Amino acid sequence: MTSPTALKLGTRRSALAMAQSGMVAEQVRRITGRDVELVEITTYGDVSREHLAQIGGTGVFVSALRDALLRGEIDFAVHSLKDLPTADPEGLTLAAVPLREDPRDALIARDGLTFEQLAASPRGARIGTGSPRRMAQLNAWARSMGLRVETVPIRGNVDTRIGYVASGDLDAVVLAAAGLSRLGRLAEATELISPDIVLPAPGQGALAVECPADDAGLVSVLAELDDPFTRAAVTAERALLAALEAGCSAPVGALADPVVDGHITELRLRGVVGTTDGSSLVQMSITGPTPASRDEAVALGHELADEMLAKGAAGLMGEREL
Numbered sequence: 001m002t003s004p005t006a007l008k009l010g011t012r013r014s015a016l017a018m019a020q021s022g023m024v025a026e027q028v029r030r031i032t033g034r035d036v037e038l039v040e041i042t043t044y045g046d047v048s049r050e051h052l053a054q055i056g057g058t059g060v061f062v063s064a065l066r067d068a069l070l071r072g073e074i075d076f077a078v079h080s081l082k083d084l085p086t087a088d089p090e091g092l093t094l095a096a097v098p099l100r101e102d103p104r105d106a107l108i109a110r111d112g113l114t115f116e117q118l119a120a121s122p123r124g125a126r127i128g129t130g131s132p133r134r135m136a137q138l139n140a141w142a143r144s145m146g147l148r149v150e151t152v153p154i155r156g157n158v159d160t161r162i163g164y165v166a167s168g169d170l171d172a173v174v175l176a177a178a179g180l181s182r183l184g185r186l187a188e189a190t191e192l193i194s195p196d197i198v199l200p201a202p203g204q205g206a207l208a209v210e211c212p213a214d215d216a217g218l219v220s221v222l223a224e225l226d227d228p229f230t231r232a233a234v235t236a237e238r239a240l241l242a243a244l245e246a247g248c249s250a251p252v253g254a255l256a257d258p259v260v261d262g263h264i265t266e267l268r269l270r271g272v273v274g275t276t277d278g279s280s281l282v283q284m285s286i287t288g289p290t291p292a293s294r295d296e297a298v299a300l301g302h303e304l305a306d307e308m309l310a311k312g313a314a315g316l317m318g319e320r321e322l
């Protein structure tokens with residue numbers, strides 16, 4: 001039963017989306033004392049069997065929720081921040097970026113193996129991922145050890161992807177640790193991949209809580225879920241992505257994390273662009289004062305983008321296939 005004043009939270013139907021939305025709904029209930037009702041929205045991305053790149057990237061998951069917000073069918077929506085296109089939508093506002101989960105990628109491999117053990121396996125390793133960013137960095141990592149792995153494009157929900165390892169079709173798959181964690185399945189990871197080796201997608205592990213910009217009451221309530229440090233970090237990462245003019249399926253990794261010296265002193269932003277075969281990578285980092293404003297976070301991202309472009313990053317971003 002929901003009360004007539006229940007807030008409507010629009011969500012995709014996938015297990016991951018439902019888990020994420022459920023967590024945010026609980027926080028909003030606690031803050032407002034109001035009931036929050038989950039409203040399932042089916043997106044084209046959920047029903048299409050085509051590859052994501054052919055239907056315009058993960059943005060397809062987002063646009064159906066945004067349309068429902070703009071039509072007033074739902075009051076707010078929760079997205080995986082890494083799935084959001086870098087352009088700000090008309091009429092909507094990013095009301096909160098809650099505290100980020102572990103941003104790293106996780107390996108789920110047969111027999112409890114790590115990536116290095118798989119790469120060294122004499123029969124060769126087939127590793128499933130549909131992400132050019134993961135392919136580029138996994139292949140570069142194997143090359144750095146004088147080894148090769150075969151990256152196999154896959155898609156589908158978390159269950160489907162883990163299923164390829166359980167069935168023996170693949171030796172391993174790579175997934176975001178945050179998604180596994182939200183589904184209560186992080187224990188299945190056989191390795192949490194260091195960002196020194198594979199940088200996550202910009203915004204990975206963070207959620208985006210979005211609502212109509214003109215709903216001042218709701219905007220101020222949802223703002224209580226915001227974590228300013230997470231927001232600054234993902235703003236810098238996404239500014240880097242936008243400045244590299246990369247599409248959402250391009251092989252760009254980025255992570256802004258705190259430089260801790262007793263307390264947080266600075267923000268370090270790392271970025272990577274590469275060819276999916278891992279033969280060339282441009283990987284750079286900069287450190288600056290923790291941004292005190294959106295403009296400062298954006299400036300940090302743009303500064304690193306300029307340095308990466310000067311090192312030839314643009315030439316590595318032609319590949320768009322999954």
Ligand SMILES: NCc1[nH]cc(CCC(=O)O)c1CC(=O)O
Nearest residue numbers: 080083175176178179204205206
């Ligand atoms: N690509 C789809 C997607 N979007 C967000 C997550 C995981 C959760 C997150 O990064 O916040 C995933 C799954 C994955 O990459 O393994």
